[in-house]
Structures are given as structure tokens and as C-alpha cells.
Amino acid sequence: MGSAKQEKKDNFSGNIIGEVIRSSSTDFETQCYELYKFPPLGSLVTSDDENPVIGIVSHSVTESMDPSRTPRPRGPGLDNVKSIYDDSPQLNNLLTSRFTSITVGYTKDSSIVMKLSPFPPRILSPTRICNDSELNEFSSNFDFVSRLLNPSIGSSDDVLAAFLDIASGLKPDPEQYLIEIGKEIASLLPGQMRRVNLILRNACK
Amino acid sequence: MSLDLNSTSQQIQNMSKNISARETDRLKRIETAVAAANDFDLKSYEIVRQNLAELGRTTTSIKDSPSKTFFTPDLPKNIIVAAVDGSHIDVDRHLAAQCFLINIGSCLIKYGDDPYAELATRPTLYATDENMVIKSADNRTQKIQGSVLGIKRHIEELKELAKLINDIPKETPSCLFLDGTLFPVGMSIFPQFVRDQFYDDIKETMTFLLTESSHRKMSVAAYISYPSHSDIVESLRMLICDDIAGTGICGGCVEGVKDRDIFYKLLGPDQRSPVFVRKTTPGHNNIACDIGFFYVKAGNEIVRIEMPYWSVEDNDIIELTHGTSLDQSKRGPGYPTVLIEAHEQAIVTTADRESFVELVELSLNANGLSTPTSQKNISKRLRNI
Numbered sequence: 001m002g003s004a005k006q007e008k009k010d011n012f013s014g015n016i017i018g019e020v021i022r023s024s025s026t027d028f029e030t031q032c033y034e035l036y037k038f039p040p041l042g043s044l045v046t047s048d049d050e051n052p053v054i055g056i057v058s059h060s061v062t063e064s065m066d067p068s069r070t071p072r073p074r075g076p077g078l079d080n081v082k083s084i085y086d087d088s089p090q091l092n093n094l095l096t097s098r099f100t101s102i103t104v105g106y107t108k109d110s111s112i113v114m115k116l117s118p119f120p121p122r123i124l125s126p127t128r129i130c131n132d133s134e135l136n137e138f139s140s141n142f143d144f145v146s147r148l149l150n151p152s153i154g155s156s157d158d159v160l161a162a163f164l165d166i167a168s169g170l171k172p173d174p175e176q177y178l179i180e181i182g183k184e185i186a187s188l189l190p191g192q193m194r195r196v197n198l199i200l201r202n203a204c205k
Numbered sequence: 206m207s208l209d210l211n212s213t214s215q216q217i218q219n220m221s222k223n224i225s226a227r228e229t230d231r232l233k234r235i236e237t238a239v240a241a242a243n244d245f246d247l248k249s250y251e252i253v254r255q256n257l258a259e260l261g262r263t264t265t266s267i268k269d270s271p272s273k274t275f276f277t278p279d280l281p282k283n284i285i286v287a288a289v290d291g292s293h294i295d296v297d298r299h300l301a302a303q304c305f306l307i308n309i310g311s312c313l314i315k316y317g318d319d320p321y322a323e324l325a326t327r328p329t330l331y332a333t334d335e336n337m338v339i340k341s342a343d344n345r346t347q348k349i350q351g352s353v354l355g356i357k358r359h360i361e362e363l364k365e366l367a368k369l370i371n372d373i374p375k376e377t378p379s380c381l382f383l384d385g386t387l388f389p390v391g392m393s394i395f396p397q398f399v400r401d402q403f404y405d406d407i408k409e410t411m412t413f414l415l416t417e418s419s420h421r422k423m424s425v426a427a428y429i430s431y432p433s434h435s436d437i438v439e440s441l442r443m444l445i446c447d448d449i450a451g452t453g454i455c456g457g458c459v460e461g462v463k464d465r466d467i468f469y470k471l472l473g474p475d476q477r478s479p480v481f482v483r484k485t486t487p488g489h490n491n492i493a494c495d496i497g498f499f500y501v502k503a504g505n506e507i508v509r510i511e512m513p514y515w516s517v518e519d520n521d522i523i524e525l526t527h528g529t530s531l532d533q534s535k536r537g538p539g540y541p542t543v544l545i546e547a548h549e550q551a552i553v554t555t556a557d558r559e560s561f562v563e564l565v566e567l568s569l570n571a572n573g574l575s576t577p578t579s580q581k582n583i584s585k586r587l588r589n590i
Contacts, residue, residue, distance in 0.1 A: 066549070069549070085320075086320050087316075087320075087536075088536070088542070089314055089315065089316070089320035089321050089322040090312065090314055090322035090324065090542065090546055092321075092322065093322050093323075093324045094324075094546075
């Protein structure tokens with residue numbers, strides 16, 4: 001039992017991509033260990049501490065670590081962006097990639113609860129990308145949809161579409177999955193069929 | 206009440222007029238110095254120099270005419286550059302705790318295959334009698350603060366630079382940079398036992414660097430932007446100034462001219478001057494303060510590069526230093542990238558200083574100690590009217 005738990009932990013640790021640097025009841029921000037190594041928009045992630053909080057990536061940013069030092073263009077004359085980073089390897093130390101995750105649930109007693117967590121993640125909790133089985137389990141329940149459609153979230157429809165694109169890819173019948181969740185979205189957005197269609201169309205790309 | 210800018214502005218204008226009135230004369234003196242460099246007679250200079258050296262004067266050894274120029278060498282594809290810089294928080298007598306802090310920033314960049322960079326900062330608090338005071342054998346003491354702390358910090362920077370060698374593979378050519386002069390200036394005003402202590406520290410580090418440089422291709426360079434030295438101008442004076450051999454007072458032929466003024470005229474873009482050597486004790490090598498130096502035209506300014514004296518016999522190391530200094534300056538742009546990043550790591554901002562004071566007071570309070578401070582300090586914080 002102990003070794004199985006350890007094995008599970010080892011598998012998870014491979015997916016750890018950064019640590020929480022800001023957290024609130026509704027979202028949390030993660031700083032990546034490596035520049036540009038953030039998960040794609042719509043990815044399901046979790047804070048990896050004693051009260052794991054589950055989030056969907058809604059926004060990513062790469063910028064200077066020091067706000068008073070902005071990047072300056074290196075060209076013209078350099079072939080491609082890779083050569084710029086090879087030529088100035090310190091950029092990897094001076095820039096930072098971060099992403100914000102909308103809180104969509106938490107884990108309690110090994111079960112997913114689709115509500116806001118009673119407590120936000122602790123600062124410096126590791127953040128990891130959820131594995132396929134966790135994503136499958138999470139996306140089988142549609143309760144998260146209403147949270148993502150919250151108008152306070154910037155580009156919420158695109159974030160939802162990006163999540164559905166990733167989640168549907170794991171389903172045996174992606175099309176059927178999108179039809180079923182489309183009904184849920186339609187029920188939450190009465191009279192907004194064009195918007196619903198746009199979300200589903202973006203999820204199919 | 207803030208600075209009265211109206212009153213100050215008038216004084217600044219008067220200053221500018223005075224400088225402008227003297228400019229024509231200054232340009233003439235630069236032309237005189239440049240002409241002297243072009244006509245430099247190595248043999249005559251060496252005779253004069255040896256005479257002065259025998260009198261105990263520190264002189265500059267010149268083996269090539271100052272007007273000789275050297276083109277930029279090619280750099281190896283794989284190279285490592287490293288640099289350190291430092292800042293400090295001085296002892297504040299208004300604080301409840303007597304202490305000072307030295308913060309050393311470092312940067313190491315590998316170019317070529319598998320490029321990478323390492324940035325680090327290392328703060329060290331000095332708060333005990335043992336490390337806040339220099340003691341002589343006969344129990345005389347010197348507190349480390351003010352200008353003494355400045356020298357102490359310089360030596361700590363040198364030590365940190367030496368430590369960076371551990372992170373550099375032996376087979377990769379490297380250039381280690383310091384900001385400013387290679388050896389600290391201004392030590393002559395300190396008591397002998399303080400100077401001895403500092404010289405011993407420097408000697409230990411330089412001996413380590415000398416040993417390391419014997420089995421790897423490595424240069425140590427102190428990068429001085431917009432230098433105000435006049436070693437070469439002083440050497441020119443020895444040949445052209447009639448008064449020098451007598452009273453030692455120049456009649457004004459090249460007075461006020463800096464080395465950078467003449468090398469700005471003599472050097473083409475990216476070119477360097479010959480390497481000159483400044484020895485403090487004629488006929489002897491002093492590892493703790495003898496240097497080689499050259500000037501290089503990097504972009505719009507003349508830069509002075511100082512190297513340990515042992516480097517000047519190795520042309521490969523001179524070329525490595527010349528090429529790396531220029532390359533780094535171009536990457537900056539204008540000032541070496543590696544020094545910029547080391548500086549950014551070292552810098553202690555005003556906010557940092559305030560946080561430091563708060564941390565000290567909080568820590569003392571947590572240990573049951575009160576934190577009395579001077580009324581002057583309290584009035585500065587409150588700024589009541």
C-alpha cells in the first residue's frame with residue numbers, strides 16, 4: 001500500500017511545473033520553474049498540498065521578473081528567437097512565466113468536490129498538471145461549467161472551449177461528449193444559442 | 206524645504222561658462238599629448254623611468270609606443286564569462302544594533318554550446334566584535350565602517366570572484382570581471398596594520414587566482430568605464446615637460462588631460478592600446494597590487510581594463526580579455542552584460558535598507574531587547590511640522 005502510494009506520488013511529481021505565488025478563494029497564480037513551460041490554456045491543474053485545490057488555466061503571462069527592467073529588442077539581424085536566447089542565456093533567469101487558474105473544485109478524501117475550496121492553496125504549494133484519469137473523472141461531471149461561465153472571468157468562453165477541447169480528446173466518443181455538455185451550457189445560457197454554438201465550435205478545433 | 210533650484214541653476218550656468226572658456230585650451234593640451242604619444246621614444250622614456258624608479262616613484266612600464274594599436278581578436282565559440290559586484294549597508298550609529306551588511310551579486314554566463322546563466326546574491330551580516338574590527342598584534346583596533354568598509358567590500362568581491370572558478374569547467378576558456386579597479390584605491394590613509402591586513406587578504410586571493418590561471422585559460426579583468434586615470438599622460442610628461450626633471454611641477458603642457466582623452470584620438474573602433482604595467486616596487490613583483498592595463502575603444506567610450514601583472518606576458522590571455530571585454534560591452538549594449546547582471550543582483554535599494562532596519566528591530570524585540578534609537582533618527586522618520 002505504501003509503495004503504491006509512493007509510486008503515485010512519483011508519477012505526480014513529474015507533472016509539477018511550478019509553485020503557487022498568489023492565491024485567493026476564486027483563483028491562484030503559479031510561477032513556472034522553467035520559462036515558457038506553462039500548461040496550455042484550459043488545462044486542468046491542481047495545487048499539490050494537503051488541501052489540493054483544482055483549477056483550470058485561464059490566463060498565462062511571460063514578463064520581466066523585475067518590473068523596472070523591461071526587455072529590449074535584440075534585433076534586427078538575428079535569425080530567430082531561439083538564437084536570441086542562445087545569445088543571451090541570462091534571459092531565462094530574468095524573465096518569468098506565470099499562469100492563473102480559476103478554482104473549480106478541490107479534493108477531499110480522494111474525491112473531487114466541485115465547489116470553491118474552503119481554503120485557497122498555500123503559497124509555494126507545488127502546482128501540477130492533472131493526469132488523464134483525473135481529467136477524465138473531473139470532466140465527467142458538468143458542475144464546473146457554471147463556474148467557468150462566470151462573467152468576471154476574462155475570455156471565459158474561450159477558456160471553457162479550450163478545456164472542452166482537451167477533455168473531449170480523452171473520451172471514447174468526443175462528439176457525443178460535446179453534445180451532452182453542450183446541452184448543459186445551453187441550459188445555463190438561455191437565449192444565447194450563437195454563444196453556445198461558438199463555444200462548441202471552438203472546442204472542436 | 207527642498208533644494209532651491211533657482212539659486213542652484215544660476216551657479217550651474219556660471220560653472221558651464223567657465224568650463225566652456227577653458228575648453229579650447231584643454232583641446233590644445235590633448236593635441237599636445239597625442240603628438241607626444243605619436244613621437245614616443247621608448248629608449249629615452251625607459252632611461253627617465255628607471256631614474257625615477259630608483260628614487261622610489263611608482264612608474265608605468267611601457268614596452269610599445271602608446272600610439273600602437275591592436276585589432277579585436279576572434280573569441281572561442283565556447284566561453285564563460287563571470288562577474289561579481291557588491292553593495293553594502295554601513296554601520297548606522299542611530300540604530301540599536303551595531304552591524305553592517307555586505308551583499309555580493311554574481312553572474313556567470315556560458316556562451317556557445319548549451320548556453321546557460323547563473324545569477325546569485327549572497328548577503329553577509331557582520332555583527333560581532335571579531336568581524337567588525339581589525340586588530341593589530343599590539344591590540345590597536347580599527348572599526349570597519351565608512352571608507353574601510355568600502356575596501357573590505359572590494360576584497361570580499363575579489364574572494365567571491367575567485368570562488369566562481371569552482372563553477373567553471375577547466376577546459377572552457379573564461380574571463381572573470383570586476384567592476385572598477387582591480388585593487389582597491391585609497392588604502393594609503395589607513396594605519397599600517399589595517400593596510401597589512403588588507404594586503405594579506407588580497408595576496409591570498411590573488412595567489413589562488415595565479416595558481417588557477419596556470420592550469421586553465423582564464424583571464425581576470427577589472428572593467429573601468431569612463432576612466433579618469435592619467436598614468437600614460439604622466440609618462441608622456443616625463444619626456445615632454447621641461448620642469449618634470451627639476452621641480453616636478455608641470456608648466457601646463459598636458460595638465461588636466463586624462464588617458465581616455467588621448468586614446469579616444471589614437472584608437473579606432475574596437476581597437477586596444479598596448480598593455481602597460483604599473484609596479485609599485487621597482488624590480489619586484491607585488492602580487493597584491495601590481496597591474497597590467499590597456500585601453501580599448503568600446504562604442505563611444507574609452508574603457509580601461511586592468512589585469513593582474515602575471516597576465517601581461519601571455520598574449521592569448523590579453524587577446525581573450527580584449528575580445529571578451531568588447532563582446533560583453535556590445536551585448537550590454539555599452540557596458541558588459543555580465544557586470545550589469547552582477548550589479549542587479551548586488552544592488553541594495555532604499556526599500557531594502559528600510560526593510561533591513563525593520564528586520565533588525567523586529568529581531569531584537571523578539572529576543573526581548575528594546576530598540577532605542579537617537580532622537581535625530583526618530584525626527585527623520587516622523588517628519589512632523
